[in-house]
Amino acid sequence: xxxxxALHPPTRAMNGFTLIEVLIATVIGLIVLSAATSxxxxxxxxxxxxxxxxxxxxxxxxxxxxxHRDLQEAGVDLESLxxxxxxxxxxxxxxILRVPYDPAQAPPYSLSTANFGTGVCGATCVEIQTGGPxxxxxxxxxxxxxxxxxxxxxxxxGVNAVAGGYRVQFTxxxxxxxxxxxxxxxxxxxxxxxxxxxxxxTYWLEGTSLMRADRVASNGSPIGEIVATAVQTxxxxxxxxxxxxxxxxxxxxxxxxxxxxxxxxxxxxxxxQAERTDPRVNRGSLLTRVKEWYVVPRNLIYERNRx
Numbered sequence: 284x285x286x287x288x289a290l291h292p293p294t295r296a297m298n299g300f301t302l303i304e305v306l307i308a309t310v311i312g313l314i315v316l317s318a319a320t321s322x323x324x325x326x327x328x329x330x331x332x333x334x335x336x337x338x339x340x341x342x343x344x345x346x347x348x349x350x351h352r353d354l355q356e357a358g359v360d361l362e363s364l365x366x367x368x369x370x371x372x373x374x375x376x377x378x379i380l381r382v383p384y385d386p387a388q389a390p391p392y393s394l395s396t397a398n399f400g401t402g403v404c405g406a407t408c409v410e411i412q413t414g415g416p417x418x419x420x421x422x423x424x425x426x427x428x429x430x431x432x433x434x435x436x437x438x439x440x441g442v443n444a445v446a447g448g449y450r451v452q453f454t455x456x457x458x459x460x461x462x463x464x465x466x467x468x469x470x471x472x473x474x475x476x477x478x479x480x481x482x483x484x485t486y487w488l489e490g491t492s493l494m495r496a497d498r499v500a501s502n503g504s505p506i507g508e509i510v511a512t513a514v515q516t517x518x519x520x521x522x523x524x525x526x527x528x529x530x531x532x533x534x535x536x537x538x539x540x541x542x543x544x545x546x547x548x549x550x551x552x553x554x555x556q557a558e559r560t561d562p563r564v565n566r567g568s569l570l571t572r573v574k575e576w577y578v579v580p581r582n583l584i585y586e587r588n589r590x
Contacts, residue, residue, distance in 0.1 A: 335559075350576055350578065353495075354370070355581060357370040358582040359381035361382050361586065363546065363583065364433075365544050370580065371462060373461040373531055375530075376461070377486040378483065380481050383480060383482035392418055392477055393411065393412055393476070395411055395412040397446055398445060409428065409451050410447070412449075413448060417449070420439055420442050422441060422442065424438075427478070430469055431475050435464055482497065486517070492509045493510050514556075515554040519552075548580070551578070556571045
């Protein structure tokens, strides 16, 4: 027996691992597993943060594209007057007006004096001549009534054929989209007065949703659709030709350089937030970003400077 053992000594494979070796292997395994888990958690946290930040950036890009497009169309064939701007801001509501092209320019219609000497058929009614075809005006349309150097906004409530032209009826609102409306108090010279369809784009914040409207309800309020969500603030200021910046134009002061016909640019500042919170991102607090756009509407400059 002793001789056999001497000829065949016990091997490590026969004896297995020692307790120390098992403990060392276990510790090494735990270290590797812990490192891998930490890496996975960090990677997941990073991906979640990227996802939330990308959501804010996508929202900002979408907002910026829409605002830039609409602002660049402000004042198309619509020269601003001191008290009636193609671009107006009131309580951080941004309102843009232009003459639409569909595909040709919406034509101006002179007043008809066939039935009334002034072309005015009532407090909320004027008559226009079109030269034959029906006017490009319909119920719900916005239009400007321009008489000499005065302008009013009209919300069309009816268009009917009459002898010598068409009768255009409009709502009795005194203001529309922050601008003077109706014909009350105007001295109308029919030879120097016309009515023309306008298009609008109006932005405002409703809760945390940025709204955009291209139509107006019968009560004068804009009919909006959501263009961006998770918007904390929406702040708009006007930049005037002399470099001054204000939340709105001021017609009451003696300064003649801060009226609506002096607007040169618009600054839009917003605070956008992530769609949700995550305990792994920003220590569980809501992620926010400040975004700003500075737009110089080229048509405002063109309409102001053209002969």
